[in-house]
Amino acid sequence: MEKVTVFGAGSWGTALSYVLAQNGHDLLLWTHRKEQAEEINNHTNERYLKGVQLPDSIKATADLDRAVAHADIIVLAVPTKAIREVSRDIRARLSKKALFVHVSKGIEPDSLKRISEMIRDEIPAEFIEEVVILSGPSHAEEVVLEHPTTVTAACANTQAANRIQDLFMNSYFRVYTNTDVIGVEIGGALKNIIALAVGITDGLGYGDNAKAAIMTRGLAEIARLGVKMGATPLTFSGLSGVGDLIVTCTSVHSRNWRAGNMLGKGKSVEEVLEEMGMVVEGIRTTKAAHQLAERYQVPMPITQALYMVLFEGVKPELAVEELMGRMKKNEMEDLVDLL
Numbered sequence: 001m002e003k004v005t006v007f008g009a010g011s012w013g014t015a016l017s018y019v020l021a022q023n024g025h026d027l028l029l030w031t032h033r034k035e036q037a038e039e040i041n042n043h044t045n046e047r048y049l050k051g052v053q054l055p056d057s058i059k060a061t062a063d064l065d066r067a068v069a070h071a072d073i074i075v076l077a078v079p080t081k082a083i084r085e086v087s088r089d090i091r092a093r094l095s096k097k098a099l100f101v102h103v104s105k106g107i108e109p110d111s112l113k114r115i116s117e118m119i120r121d122e123i124p125a126e127f128i129e130e131v132v133i134l135s136g137p138s139h140a141e142e143v144v145l146e147h148p149t150t151v152t153a154a155c156a157n158t159q160a161a162n163r164i165q166d167l168f169m170n171s172y173f174r175v176y177t178n179t180d181v182i183g184v185e186i187g188g189a190l191k192n193i194i195a196l197a198v199g200i201t202d203g204l205g206y207g208d209n210a211k212a213a214i215m216t217r218g219l220a221e222i223a224r225l226g227v228k229m230g231a232t233p234l235t236f237s238g239l240s241g242v243g244d245l246i247v248t249c250t251s252v253h254s255r256n257w258r259a260g261n262m263l264g265k266g267k268s269v270e271e272v273l274e275e276m277g278m279v280v281e282g283i284r285t286t287k288a289a290h291q292l293a294e295r296y297q298v299p300m301p302i303t304q305a306l307y308m309v310l311f312e313g314v315k316p317e318l319a320v321e322e323l324m325g326r327m328k329k330n331e332m333e334d335l336v337d338l339l
C-alpha cells in the first residue's frame with residue numbers, strides 16, 4: 001500500500017483517485033475548493049463526474065499542508081496552466097522527497113516547456129525522486145465505469161515507471177511502461193490539437209473522409225515535430241500516440257472534439273469555452289505547437305490552420321480550403337526524412 005495524494009479534483013483527478021482507492025492505497029484527493037472536498041467526502045463530484053457514486057475510501061481535503069504531508073507519491077492532475085502554481089504551493093510545504101506523477105496533457109506557450117520540465121523548474125531536485133508521466137487513451141467517464149482502459153507510465157528510470165505501473169494497474173486499468181518521456185508528453189499534448197480540428201470538420205459536416213485525413217496527417221505532423229525534439233518515432237504508434245489520437249478524435253467524451261465541433265457549427269472561441277466549463281487543453285497547446293513548429297522549423301499545416309481559426313479569426317471553411325490547396329507532396333516524405 002502506498003501513500004498517495006492526487007492534486008486536482010476535476011474529472012481525471014477524481015477518476016484516478018477512484019482507481020487508486022480501489023487498489024487499496026492510502027489515498028487523499030486535494031481540491032482548492034472546500035465545498036468540493038465536502039461533496040467528495042459525501043461520495044459525489046457532480047460537476048465533473050455526473051451520477052457517479054465514489055467509494056468511501058476516497059478521502060478529500062482542501063488543506064494543502066495535510067495533502068503534502070500525506071504523500072510519498074504526488075499525482076498532479078490539474079490543467080497545464082495550473083501546474084506551476086500548484087507545484088509552487090506544494091514545494092513550499094515539502095520536507096521530504098516524493099515520487100511525482102503528472103497526468104496532464106499540454107505544453108506551456110512561450111517557454112515551450114513540457115509539463116515534466118515545468119515541474120522540475122518549480123520543485124528543487126532534492127525533493128524529487130523522479131517524475132513519471134501517465135498518459136494514453138483514457139476518458140475519466142469510462143474509467144469510473146470500470147471499462148477496460150490502457151495507458152502508459154513513462155520515465156527514463158524504469159524502476160520508477162514500474163512502481164507507477166504497479167500503483168495503478170488492476171483488472172480494468174492496464175498500465176504499460178515506456179522510457180520515451182519526450183514522445184509520450186508530445187503525443188499526449190498534441191493529439192488535442194488534432195481532436196479540435198476533427199471536431200471542426202465534423203461540425204462543418206465534412207464527414208469521415210475528412211476525419212481520417214486529419215487524424216492521419218495530424219499524426220504525421222505530431223511525429224515530425226516530436227522526432228525533431230528527440231522523441232523515438234515508434235512512440236507515436238503507441239498508446240500515447242495513435243491510441244490517444246483515436247480516442248480523442250472519436251469519443252463523445254472528448255472536450256477537445258466537442259469544442260471543435262461547436263466551432264465548426266459557428267460558435268466563437270469565447271462562447272465555446274463558456275459552454276464547456278471544463279478544460280480544453282488543445283487551445284493553449286495550439287499556440288505552443290505553433291511556436292514549436294517555428295522553433296524547430298517543422299511544417300505543421302493542420303496546427304497552422306487551427307491557429308488561424310483560433311487566434312486570427314479565420315473562418316474554419318477557409319482554413320480547410322487552404323489546407324486542401326497546399327502544394328502537392330509525397331505522402332512518405334516524413335519517412336524518407338527519418339531514414
Ligand SMILES: NC(=O)C1=CN([C@@H]2O[C@H](COP(=O)(O)OP(=O)(O)OC[C@H]3O[C@@H](n4cnc5c(N)ncnc54)[C@H](OP(=O)(O)O)[C@@H]3O)[C@@H](O)[C@H]2O)C=CC1
Nearest residue numbers: 009010011012013032078079082104105138139140278279
Ligand atoms: N478528463 C479526462 O478524461 C482526462 C484528462 N486528462 C488531462 O488531465 C488534466 C486535468 O483534466 P481534467 O481533470 O479533465 O480537467 P477538469 O476541467 O475536469 O478539472 C480541472 C480541475 O483542476 C482544478 N484547477 C484548475 N486550476 C486550478 C488551480 N490553479 N489550483 C488548483 N486546482 C485547479 C479545477 O478546479 P475548479 O473546479 O475550481 O475549476 C478542477 O478541479 C488535463 O491536462 C487533461 O488533458 C488526461 C487524461 C484523461
Ligand SMILES: O=C(CO)COP(=O)(O)O
Nearest residue numbers: 136137138139254255256
Ligand atoms: O486525454 C484525454 C483522453 O485520453 C481527454 O481528452 P479531452 O480533454 O479531449 O476530453
